[in-house]
Amino acid sequence: MIRLDHVTKNYEGSGRHAVDNLDLVIETGTTVAMIGPSGCGKTTTMRMINRLETPTSGRVLVNGRDVAETDPQELRRHIGYVIQQVGLFPHMTIERNIATVPRLLGWDKARTNRRIDELLDLVGLDPAVMRRRFPHELSGGQRQRVGFARALAADPEIMLMDEPFGAIDPITRVRVQDEFRQILKKVRKTVVIVTHDLDEAIKMGDRIAIMRDGRLLQYDTPAALLARPADDFVASFLGLDRAIKRLNLITVEEIMDRGHVPGPVPSIAAEASLQHALARLLADDLPGLAVTGTDGSFVGYVSREAIFSAQR
Amino acid sequence: MILVEAFNWILANPGTFFSAFNRHVLMCVISLGIALVIAMPLGLVVARSPRAAFVAINVAGSLRSIPSLAILSAAMPFLGIGLLPSVVALVVLAVPPLLLNTVVGIREIDPSVLDAANGMGMARRDIRWQIEIPLAVPSILAGVRTSAIQVIGGAALASFIGGGGLGDFINAGIAIMNMPRLLVGAVPIALLAILTEVLFGWIERSVTTRR
Known part of the structure; x- marks a missing residue:
């Protein structure tokens, strides 16, 4: 120390x-x-x-x-x-x-x-x-x-x-x-x-x-x-842009909805940052993304609203 | 051909020639040695303080502008004639370039290198011997080369104050208007200077290419 x-x-x-x-x-x-x-x-x-x-x-x-x-x-x-x-x-x-x-x-x-x-x-x-x-x-x-x-x-x-x-x-x-x-x-x-x-x-x-x-x-x-x-x-x-920088410190896995596993929609890896997820949502104008685990299977869902509320 | 005549004179008088030649070289080596012992430690100490380095560089610079003949002649009234006043005068001639190059060599070391050495816990003495001196060596060698050439030329004038050496042949040649005799002194001095330049140039390069 x-x-x-x-x-x-x-x-x-x-x-x-x-x-x-x-x-x-x-x-x-x-x-x-x-x-x-x-x-x-x-x-x-x-x-x-x-x-x-x-x-x-x-x-x-x-x-x-x-x-x-x-x-x-x-x-x-x-x-x-x-x-x-x-x-x-x-x-x-x-x-x-x-x-x-x-x-x-x-x-x-x-x-x-x-x-x-x-x-x-x-x-x-x-x-x-x-x-x-x-x-x-x-x-x-x-x-x-x-x-x-x-x-x-x-x-x-x-x-x-x-x-x-x-x-x-x-x-x-x-x-x-x-x-x-x-x-x-x-x-x-x-x-x-x-x-x-x-x-x-x-x-x-x-x-x-x-x-x-x-x-x-x-x-x-x-x-x-x-x-x-x-x-x-x-x-x-x-x-x-400190709000956006902060999104970089949180992973998708931390805020995803585990109970909701949608069908084959555009997806993102669980260890990706929220900044990355938001960029995807904005680029493709999506309401949310499916989350994939390390083995590629769907493990949850992250919505636009979830990302915004994580920021608060 | 007067060059051939000069060469023949050497062959006819090898004893006289080589005693003068040896005297010349000895004078140069002693002066250079003493100058090194004075200039290097002084340079190392002075380089630490910007103000002292500034003074040293300027004093050395103005000393360098004094003609060799003036320094040699000035030695005679104080020290008489012979080898001693000649060596003293040659030391005065040799110190400035050595001092200058030692100070510059030390001061040109990248400050971050010294910061790192210090920050890793190297003692002052370790930094001096393992970092500062090795890094200043190329610059110091350049100083030795400049000094050596100055001294070889300067020693030709030692003859005026009874120092002996190859300058004796030049003086005799002029006095009796014998051009071959003059060349017996002049050519070996020129060759010594060129050889020194080439030799030190080579040493400097072989030391410097490693970084």
Whole structure:
């Protein structure tokens, strides 16, 4: 668990708080997306967790321990760190890049080697091909996968990710987001991800922290945030289409009428989102859709009215 | 052909020629070595602070504009004649390009690389030896090449302040109006400079292609 306790950060001469009396608890095993306009303090907040920044006042606790009392290098070796520009070491092979933290921790060669293969497999890169390559020989998406593997190398409990998908082209980005989300779910990390992309925050975050001018405006699950923005700024930040975004978070299965199984009308899969279902209804001007299970059989029915009322 | 005459003179006086040649090379190697020991650590320290780097780059830049002959002549009133004042003057000549390239090499490292290194818990010393220095090596090598060529040329002038070396043949050639003797000094100096350029160019390329 990460706890920020009345944390304030001032930069000398700036005359304002970069982070202003922030209170935030991040539960173990959850992913928190920090979002807000640039200069809102989200990156500074993240960098205080691994002591790359020091709070002016207040405390940052990791598993109950004040990070100010830890050795910063020791602390950072146990917190994964991923940044937008990746920051791979250009003069080292991929395997040496990934082995950075194990090397610092004094792992033996065999253990490090096993781990490198394991991690490259995990992020979908072929160890036989990739190990001896240099960073400049990789595409942007591959580089960020290596950066992610490098951060995971010593199996840290916590991962800090600063705009990890920002430098990847939009088409690859969606795929890498999906992959990272799957991996993070599988390895059960406590994750702080800084982003300025609302869709990314909704997709990646179990909870979203919206910040502005160094203050935390709202800290909630994506669904709750979209349904009940705390103030006008949050509402305008989420945008007019927040209602539609919210439909993306609910599956057809959650609201379908199981008692009503119609004949062979146009159908949709049970795990599809309501946004997807609504798009189908609008495109083909239908009153409702039959719902199919994983085996293709009809399991229920979802109507236009059901989708609209789920929104409320 | 005066080139052939020059070559014949070398064949006839191998002892004289090679002692001057060795003296020349020795002077260059010592000066370059001392300059490296001064410029590299200084560059590494200075590169950390933008203000210090700015001062270093400008001081080094203006030092570079002083002609070699002026530096060598200026050494004589303070240090007399012989090898020592020559080496001191050549060090002054060699330091600026080395310092400049060390500072630039360090400062051109992608900041995200250093942020990542820091964020993963690498100690200051590890970052210096495993990241900063290896990444600055191509730039430092380019500085060594520039310095080496400066020093090889500059050492030809050491003869004026009694430093010896191949410049002695040039001076003698001019004094007695003996053109072949002049070439005995001039041609090997030119060849040394070209060889150094080619050699360091090759080393630089073989180090740089790996990234």
